[in-house]
Amino acid sequence: ASNKYLLAGHRCHELTGVFKEDGTDVSADFQLTVEVDPTWGTDVSYAQYTGSGTFDDPFVLVNVKGKPAAGGGLIENPVDALTDLISSHTAMTYDTGDMENIKEIMTGRNYKIAVVIDDRQTLEQVLMNFCISFDCDYYIQKGNHVVIAMLDWTFLTPAGYFDRDQVVDFQIDEQSEDIRNKTYYKYRYHPAQKTFSQTRVYSKQDSIDNWGEFLATNEPLELTYVADDVTALDVAQR
Numbered sequence: 001a002s003n004k005y006l007l008a009g010h011r012c013h014e015l016t017g018v019f020k021e022d023g024t025d026v027s028a029d030f031q032l033t034v035e036v037d038p039t040w041g042t043d044v045s046y047a048q049y050t051g052s053g054t055f056d057d058p059f060v061l062v063n064v065k066g067k068p069a070a071g072g073g074l075i076e077n078p079v080d081a082l083t084d085l086i087s088s089h090t091a092m093t094y095d096t097g098d099m100e101n102i103k104e105i106m107t108g109r110n111y112k113i114a115v116v117i118d119d120r121q122t123l124e125q126v127l128m129n130f131c132i133s134f135d136c137d138y139y140i141q142k143g144n145h146v147v148i149a150m151l152d153w154t155f156l157t158p159a160g161y162f163d164r165d166q167v168v169d170f171q172i173d174e175q176s177e178d179i180r181n182k183t184y185y186k187y188r189y190h191p192a193q194k195t196f197s198q199t200r201v202y203s204k205q206d207s208i209d210n211w212g213e214f215l216a217t218n219e220p221l222e223l224t225y226v227a228d229d230v231t232a233l234d235v236a237q238r
Helices: 078-087 096-108 123-134 205-211 229-237
Strands: 004-008 014-019 030-036 043-049 061-065 137-141 145-149 182-190 195-203
Touching: 004 061, 014 030, 043 061, 078 096, 078 123, 078 145, 096 145, 123 137, 123 229, 182 229, 195 229
Parallel strands: none
Antiparallel strands: 004 043, 014 061, 030 043, 137 145, 182 195
């Protein structure tokens, strides 16, 4: 339709910025509108031009807060976003109890998700990028049953304790190729520009002082689904 730009195939929470291709801010002339698609019978969100005159740019760049939660607010917990997506695929299932356990871990770490998912991606691709971004694993069992696995550090306990009076001699043999004490990580992905706006480095300086510098990988850790500093740093540290 004229002066109307498609945002998403679902209801969006809030429109926070609209820009022309050259970067001109035209947010004041746009508002979020939601309509029911006559073909699919589902909500579709648009950036609707409400200014005076004609606005005929072929496309606009938009900042938007995505899908709202059922009880209001914004879906930000990674597990909530994932289960909402799986639920929209009738062929896929998941165990509510298992997902709640993973959600509890991510909530305790203040993890948030921020991502644009288009219809060119398969659910398997989404699961892979999800697990890279939040340092977990996924499995698809019989019947297309999705399982997410994540280590909960709160249940880890040491095998033993020693104080300086008890230790007479102590030695650890470790191969240098097993050591990782520095990593570059990227986050806050811009889907239109296909770039990350944040690239940072995390280092364990005490390990570098002892062993020398060993990069985690030759390529940066790309956290495609992460936009906030807290989540990105925590994943890089782990």
